[in-house]
Amino acid sequence: MTELDLPVGRPADSVRIIKLGDELSVFNAATGEAHALNRTAADVIALADGISTLGQLIGALARAYAVEPSTIERGIRAVVIQLTEAGVLVPAR
Amino acid sequence: MSTLVSFLTAGVRVDLSGADGEVLELVRRVAAASIVDGSTCPPAVTLDAHAIAVPAAAEPEQVAARLLHAVHCFALENTPTLKIHAAVLASPAGCVILPAASGVGKSTLAAAALQRGLILLSDEAACLTSPIGLVVPHVRPIKLSRTSRRLLGVSDESDPEGEIALAASIFGQAAAPASTHRCRGVLLLHREHDRMAVLEPVSKSVALTEVLKHRLHHDECDWPAERAWAYLTRFVDEVPAAVLHFDDPYEAAERLSEFLTQVNGSPSAG
Numbered sequence: 001m002t003e004l005d006l007p008v009g010r011p012a013d014s015v016r017i018i019k020l021g022d023e024l025s026v027f028n029a030a031t032g033e034a035h036a037l038n039r040t041a042a043d044v045i046a047l048a049d050g051i052s053t054l055g056q057l058i059g060a061l062a063r064a065y066a067v068e069p070s071t072i073e074r075g076i077r078a079v080v081i082q083l084t085e086a087g088v089l090v091p092a093r
Numbered sequence: 094m095s096t097l098v099s100f101l102t103a104g105v106r107v108d109l110s111g112a113d114g115e116v117l118e119l120v121r122r123v124a125a126a127s128i129v130d131g132s133t134c135p136p137a138v139t140l141d142a143h144a145i146a147v148p149a150a151a152e153p154e155q156v157a158a159r160l161l162h163a164v165h166c167f168a169l170e171n172t173p174t175l176k177i178h179a180a181v182l183a184s185p186a187g188c189v190i191l192p193a194a195s196g197v198g199k200s201t202l203a204a205a206a207l208q209r210g211l212i213l214l215s216d217e218a219a220c221l222t223s224p225i226g227l228v229v230p231h232v233r234p235i236k237l238s239r240t241s242r243r244l245l246g247v248s249d250e251s252d253p254e255g256e257i258a259l260a261a262s263i264f265g266q267a268a269a270p271a272s273t274h275r276c277r278g279v280l281l282l283h284r285e286h287d288r289m290a291v292l293e294p295v296s297k298s299v300a301l302t303e304v305l306k307h308r309l310h311h312d313e314c315d316w317p318a319e320r321a322w323a324y325l326t327r328f329v330d331e332v333p334a335a336v337l338h339f340d341d342p343y344e345a346a347e348r349l350s351e352f353l354t355q356v357n358g359s360p361s362a363g
Contacts, residue, residue, distance in 0.1 A: 016319075016322070018326060020296070020297040020298045020301060020326065020329065020330055021296055021297040021298065021330070022296070023296050023297070023298040023299075024298065025297075025298035025301050025302070025326070027305075027322045027326075029318050029319050029322070032305065032308070032318040032321070032322075033302075033305060033306070034298075034301050034302045034305045034322065035302055036296060036298035036299045036301070036302050037298065
């Protein structure tokens, strides 16, 4: 089993996501911090259901963006790490 | 001379009644513009007595500045507004908040902006209240390094090293303590060496992130996180935001004036 086979997690219960102008903003009530989401981060959060693995998520986004998975894997990994470190994504229940 | 001397900042009135004449005289030397002498104001908050250490060789003005700083901190901690670590500057039609960390140059920029004719609401804290976007002044003496004092033209050969608090009235006009002002925009400060002052539009989501990051927390009168977020979300959605890249505070003050002219589109605030 590799990292790609592990679930990405899900949005924390304390997270609120809103649309501000043309972008999305995510607020974590537990930390009091907000984060401006680019399109990739917004898509990752939308697909993070606590069940989907990192590999499945990369595959889904690659199809949506019409690119090869290898071209976006590094970026998606970085986004998942950032969102997890910020407490926005947490392990599945 | 009345023995009831108080001053009003950010909606909180602090009474120095009971302080002896020498202390009151020291405070007046530094911040005469901040002192409201009267007895017809809202109920007062009594400053809890605590020791303020002063070096034995300190000049009276330094003693007064340290005392006043302590009183301003107490008043800010006890004001029931949403506080952001930011400078706030205004024209008669509205104000702009400039969130930034310590050391970026908020105070120097604020003093330069005053010299250029803008009005000071605060060089330290934006005190937001209801309805959305209403700001209460928190005027205090502006603490400036010797480098900044020389840049602003308020230093001479005898000027000592270190930070000194100077009354805002030395540089220009400060807002009346009991006034309120409509906030018309957010300017995020970004100091870069030798950078010409320029405004760069920024998205509302980035503005919200930065404003929340600079929120001031005090145990007394702190807003719950979700309440602060709900307020600031509506606030940034209603006003324009930009980044002000700068190095020279006078250039930054010019860009700030231009931004205020752009965003102010209605008659004077209350």
